[in-house]
Amino acid sequence: MKLESMSFRYDGRQISVLDQTRLPHEQVWLDATEPRQMIEAIKSLRVRGAPLIGLAAAVALAHTAQTVNEDEVRTIAGELRASRPTAVNLMYCLDRLMKFAPGQMDAGQMLNDAAELFYEDQALCDRIAKHGADFLKEKIKVSQFKILTHCNTGGLATAGVGTAIGVIRELNKQLGNVHVFVDETRPLLQGGRLTAWEMAKLSISHTLICDSMAASLMRDGRVNCVIVGCDRIARNGDFANKIGTYSLAVLARHHGIPLFVAGPSTTVDLQCESAKDIPIEEREAAEVRGVTGSFGNMTWAPAESPVWNPAFDVTPHELVAAWILDRGVYTEPAVMVEEMVGSMAKTERRGL
């Protein structure tokens, strides 16, 4: 079995991940075959992005299931699950693999399921890109799309073309003149390091900005829409994404600019009614007191200064113009949920 994406490789014996903390200056592939290596890689954001962490964890679990017993698999699944709390894709992928009854683990089936999830994600990304581009061309009549995006939602963060970046690259493929403003995304700089790198690789015209510059950019009329990814969407349409997304949503509303959220339907958590049910990961103070990465480690804040470092924030549904999913584009979260529940019921009836 062979699975390969921009930042993930599995050849049936070894799992390798592109260390995203060292991009863009160094491209270092790390061995993450052992589940504990994978857990470290996910916690430290060497492997990151909601879809990818779910897929990487699933492959790691399925691979290890070939050699250890069911009890050990259950323990490892629990540890993988706890590695990052906000992105529901991690729980979704692990649940898909762990759906067997006690004593009935089938390691071969788990590997097939992990591969299926991987290929499924590629197909979901393609559909998000297509639906998003069609919808935006129809709804926003401009001679040039000038899109502001946040964090990194591309090939690095998924098995395929990405979510928000997938939409952007499809639009650019069709129109040829898209310009992207890339928010640098403090504290871990996924925009400045990863999205800027992906934009350059894709030859998409872009400008990097510090997060605090978005307001002036919008006021000056230099942006006509905001497109971001998501880590969890609640039933009412509230969604969690990288910290700073909510600020963009408030700014966008103030300036009359539509904000779109793009993601696979595996990011919709039907168990969450609203934002208040979404757990938000809090991370190390050192990430805010300074920077760490291949560009060096530097601390500028006093070591004793208390820090608050939530990795994500939640954007209320009323600030979202549309939810761009693989199933289609929704302007009403209730319709999105109704369709999802309906198709789940159909699948159950067919006994799948």
Ligand code: MRU
């Ligand atoms: O902490 P990260 O870098 O994993 O956060 C990633 C994001 O917030 C992305 O926007 C989200 O996971 C969607 S990736 C397609």
